[in-house]
Amino acid sequence: xxxxxxxxxxxxxxxxxxxxxxxxxxxxxxxxxxxxxxxxxxxxxxxxxxxxxxxxxxxxxxxxxxxxxxxxxxxxxxxxxxxxxxxxxxxxxxxxxxxxxxxxxxxxxxxxxxxxxxxxxxxxxxxxxxxxxxxxxxxxxxxxxxxxxxxxx
Numbered sequence: 277x278x279x280x281x282x283x284x285x286x287x288x289x290x291x292x293x294x295x296x297x298x299x300x301x302x303x304x305x306x307x308x309x310x311x312x313x314x315x316x317x318x319x320x321x322x323x324x325x326x327x328x329x330x331x332x333x334x335x336x337x338x339x340x341x342x343x344x345x346x347x348x349x350x351x352x353x354x355x356x357x358x359x360x361x362x363x364x365x366x367x368x369x370x371x372x373x374x375x376x377x378x379x380x381x382x383x384x385x386x387x388x389x390x391x392x393x394x395x396x397x398x399x400x401x402x403x404x405x406x407x408x409x410x411x412x413x414x415x416x417x418x419x420x421x422x423x424x425x426x427x428x429x
Contacts, residue, residue: 280331280371281310287371298360302367309334332372332413339368373413381415385423397428 291299342361349358
């Protein structure tokens, strides 16, 4: 199985060959963030490299940051910058697993709450950690937390 890290490097090579400026800069940013986390990981003497799961988290955070930027650029009337951010989101999303849609998400949360026999908001952490493990990178955890809170009242 090809790791995220190898996949990112191959994609960078391809974008360089195709002279795709936005893809190249986005992939370089991703790889720099991964390398930075690797260094922090080594400094804490936890190992050599971060896991693919942690790379997924980095990618999800990068998408969130860009979505915020898109909103800001829209309000400021900067269509050029907005389009670039949207293209970056598209590139980053191409490395993420398919996201689970809201209506399916509700069903999964309900099933998990029943499965784990959760009764109150005290069990929220249990639900979230279980879903993170079962569906790595496929859910927006903020949305999961909001939906789970409503179900666990």
